[in-house]
Amino acid sequence: MSLSHLSSVSIPVSDKPRLVIIGGGFAGMKLVNGLVREHLQIVLVDRHNYHTFQPLLYQVATAGLEPDSIAGPLRKHLEHEGEFYFRMANVKYIDPDNDLIATDIGTIGYDYLVIATGSRTNYFNNDSIVKHAFPLKQIPQALNLRSHILQNFEQAVIEQDPIEKQRLMNVVIAGGGPTGVEVAGAFGELKNTVLPKDYPELDFTQMKIYLIEGTDRVLNGMSDASGEKALRYLKRFDVEVKLGKLIENVDAQQVTMNDGESIQTKTIIWAAGVKGNVPNGFKESSIERHRLLVDRYNQVLGYKDVFALGDVALMKTDEFPNGHPMQAPVAMQQGGNLAANITKRLHGKSMKPFKYKDKGSMATIGRNKAVVDLPGNLHFGGFLAWLVWMFIHLFSIIGLRNKLVIFNNWVWNYFTYDKGTRLIIRPYKRKMTKDIFKKG
Numbered sequence: 001m002s003l004s005h006l007s008s009v010s011i012p013v014s015d016k017p018r019l020v021i022i023g024g025g026f027a028g029m030k031l032v033n034g035l036v037r038e039h040l041q042i043v044l045v046d047r048h049n050y051h052t053f054q055p056l057l058y059q060v061a062t063a064g065l066e067p068d069s070i071a072g073p074l075r076k077h078l079e080h081e082g083e084f085y086f087r088m089a090n091v092k093y094i095d096p097d098n099d100l101i102a103t104d105i106g107t108i109g110y111d112y113l114v115i116a117t118g119s120r121t122n123y124f125n126n127d128s129i130v131k132h133a134f135p136l137k138q139i140p141q142a143l144n145l146r147s148h149i150l151q152n153f154e155q156a157v158i159e160q161d162p163i164e165k166q167r168l169m170n171v172v173i174a175g176g177g178p179t180g181v182e183v184a185g186a187f188g189e190l191k192n193t194v195l196p197k198d199y200p201e202l203d204f205t206q207m208k209i210y211l212i213e214g215t216d217r218v219l220n221g222m223s224d225a226s227g228e229k230a231l232r233y234l235k236r237f238d239v240e241v242k243l244g245k246l247i248e249n250v251d252a253q254q255v256t257m258n259d260g261e262s263i264q265t266k267t268i269i270w271a272a273g274v275k276g277n278v279p280n281g282f283k284e285s286s287i288e289r290h291r292l293l294v295d296r297y298n299q300v301l302g303y304k305d306v307f308a309l310g311d312v313a314l315m316k317t318d319e320f321p322n323g324h325p326m327q328a329p330v331a332m333q334q335g336g337n338l339a340a341n342i343t344k345r346l347h348g349k350s351m352k353p354f355k356y357k358d359k360g361s362m363a364t365i366g367r368n369k370a371v372v373d374l375p376g377n378l379h380f381g382g383f384l385a386w387l388v389w390m391f392i393h394l395f396s397i398i399g400l401r402n403k404l405v406i407f408n409n410w411v412w413n414y415f416t417y418d419k420g421t422r423l424i425i426r427p428y429k430r431k432m433t434k435d436i437f438k439k440g
Contacts, residue, residue, distance in 0.1 A: 009106040011085055014041040019342070020101060020108055022091055022279065023116035024051050024074045027310035027331035029398070031114060034339025036082035038346060043108060045101070047090045049074055052139055053397050055328065056406070058179060061142040061269075062186040063150075063194075063422045064413065069405040071139060072398045091117075094281035096303050112305050112342065115279065115292060116335070119311035119326055122273035122290075129174075132250040132430075133270035136179065145269065147428035152266060154424075157201050163264065169207040170265035172255050174247050175272030176213030177221065178363040181230050183269055184211045185365035188237025193417040209239045210263055212255075214246045214272070219371070221325060222361055226371035229381040233365040247272075274326060276312040288314055291323065296353035298338050309334045315354065324356055328396075333357065364389045367414065 291314035310331030
């Protein structure tokens with residue numbers, strides 16, 4: 001595909017090699033931080049002008065946090081660092097043969113290219129889910145879900161039909177991984193401590209929260225002990241967990257599962273899977289299961305000076321024959337390792353292969369309830385795990401302001417049993433076009 005007809009994006013000419021990074025997520029930011037002082041011109045391209053701390057998106061969706069507390073402007077974070085440029089653009093196509101990237105604002109040439117585009121929602125080719133389910137990968141999607149939920153309860157207050165009232169109040173979450181479990185726990189807290197105060201006219205014993213998981217347990221990526229604890233915690237929040245079931249069809253009124261059982265609801269939250277967000281332009285031999293095949297140095301197989309990091313990268317090793325887990329720690333470690341390797345390469349030194357260091361995993365299910373797995377077969381849950389979860393997430397958030405805002409919100413919520421962001425600022429109305437949802 002020729003890109004000669006497109007104009008070039010305005011970037012100052014430099015005698016330094018140009019490194020273009022597509023994606024300002026965990027991997028992209030870690031890479032930039034490790035390279036800004038090197039002899040490079042760095043150009044970061046992202047469709048948003050902010051970095052999102054995705055592990056806390058569910059708290060935005062469930063009115064626990066405002067979006068600006070989990071996001072930080074990309075320009076602000078790196079405004080005084082090296083020869084760095086940011087361009088807000090959608091990448092349309094990559095032409096590796098000519099070292100060019102086509103975007104909706106023009107073309108960008110590169111000497112080195114890093115694909116850090118992360119992942120997008122995997123609907124498993126089910127059009128009914130695409131049309132009716134709410135994904136949870138981006139801040140706009142979290143705000144859509146929050147408005148939808150609050151609008152449903154406003155409607156439920158005046159609804160006379162008991163069946164329709166039930167549909168408006170019920171919530172179905174698909175996927176029993178960390179995101180699904182955390183969303184279910186957050187809705188359980190809302191049901192028990194927050195919403196009854198806002199809507200005293202409604203009987204919240206009628207509200208049902210369902211978590212649907214296709215396997216025989218929740219938190220499949222964690223230990224059996226953590227999965228069992230999480231299941232017990234969910235039941236304390238009156239979450240009805242349905243294991244070994246798959247969602248087959250979704251419409252505006254109900255969810256139907258593969259065994260024929262249906263649930264009346266107007267809210268289905270899709271947390272059942274993701275797939276790599278691979279840009280157009282790569283040959284099929286370099287792609288497997290929606291991810292770019294990379295070597296031990298994160299270089300895309302079949303391409304020179306093109307690298308991939310994080311969720312979009314598939315690195316097969318003896319320890320991870322199917323690739324590393326699509327999680328933030330992997331992305332950050334790969335970003336740090338590639339930064340060190342590019343530095344070595346610029347100085348004529350040998351690169352170091354990537355080796356993932358598993359520092360553990362965790363999930364929270366609400367107030368005083370979390371589970372943690374640490375290396376060495378150490379598992380624990382409850383209040384201590386919840387404190388560890390909070391500390392790790394606060395430590396990982398970019399920016400002192402965001403850390404303080406989130407900490408203040410958590411303290412307020414803990415002592416008052418209240419969430420202060422239940423505002424319908426931008427009313428949500430579903431647009432029935434596939435394009436909007438497939439971008440998730």
